[in-house]
Every structure is written in C-alpha cells, then in structure tokens.
Amino acid sequence: MSSRLSLIVPLIVLSLCLAASYGLRFGFMEDGQWVGLCAEQAQRWECQLRAGLGLMIHFRLLAWSALAAALAGFLLPGRAGWGLALAGLCLGIPALVLYTASLAVFAVVIAGLRLVRR
Incomplete structure (x- = not known):
C-alpha cells in the first residue's frame, strides 16, 4: 500500500x-421529535435503542473502550498497535461528540500520538 493511500x-x-x-x-x-415520541411510547424499538445509547453514554463505555484501545495500541509494536490506535481513535471521536469529552x-x-509514531 502506498504511503498516500495509507494516509487517505x-x-x-x-x-x-x-x-x-x-x-x-x-x-x-x-x-x-424523538424526545416527545419516546416519552409517550417508550416500548418502541427506536426508543429502546435511544435508552440503551443513553446508558452507554452515562456509564462512559465508549470513552473507556477508546482509552483501553488507545493504551493497548500505544504499547503494542508494529501493525497491531497501529490498528488498535486507529480503533481507539474511531471510538474516541464518538465519545467526544456524545458527551464524554473529559475522558475521551x-x-x-x-x-x-501512536498513529504519528513510526
């Protein structure tokens, strides 16, 4: 894979x-719309998904997963570490956006830092 493609x-x-x-x-x-709908009909699958995502945000699962993957990627050498760091970054960005910025x-x-290290 060329270096340009590995960056893009x-x-x-x-x-x-x-x-x-x-x-x-x-x-x-x-x-x-979803706030009002889920207040009235909490048994809909969309509302259940929204509630599950709310619990995931509350317990900071995305942020802790991102931190674990980033730390493992930072410590592991080679391609495995790079892949784990990329996974940590892909988990950390949604954690930043979804209300858990202090940990993410x-x-x-x-x-x-791991992704720019050779």
Whole structure:
C-alpha cells in the first residue's frame, strides 16, 4: 500500500465516523421529535435503542473502550498497535461528540500520538 493511500483511508474513515457521530447526536439523541415520541411510547424499538445509547453514554463505555484501545495500541509494536490506535481513535471521536469529552480526550491524544509514531 502506498504511503498516500495509507494516509487517505484512515482520514476518510475518521471523517465518516465524525459525521455519523454528529448525526446520531443531533438527529437521534437531541431531536425534539424523538424526545416527545419516546416519552409517550417508550416500548418502541427506536426508543429502546435511544435508552440503551443513553446508558452507554452515562456509564462512559465508549470513552473507556477508546482509552483501553488507545493504551493497548500505544504499547503494542508494529501493525497491531497501529490498528488498535486507529480503533481507539474511531471510538474516541464518538465519545467526544456524545458527551464524554473529559475522558475521551485522553484516548484521542494517545491514539493520535501512536498513529504519528513510526
């Protein structure tokens, strides 16, 4: 794989991850339509998914997963470490967008440092 392609593919993946995270936050979690609908009909599968995502945000599962993957990627050498750091970054970006910035910022910085290290 050329060096240019190895730079472009992760940037595209991270851009899609960021766009999906903002879409999930503003289109599903904060949209007034879903708030009102889920207050009336909490048994709908969409509302159950929204509640599960709320619990995942509350317990900071994305942020802790991102931090664990970033730390493991930082410590592991070679391609495995690079892949884990990319996974940590892909988990850390949604954690930043979805209300757990205080913990996820460390995961993003650690993963970013690992990705630029040779």
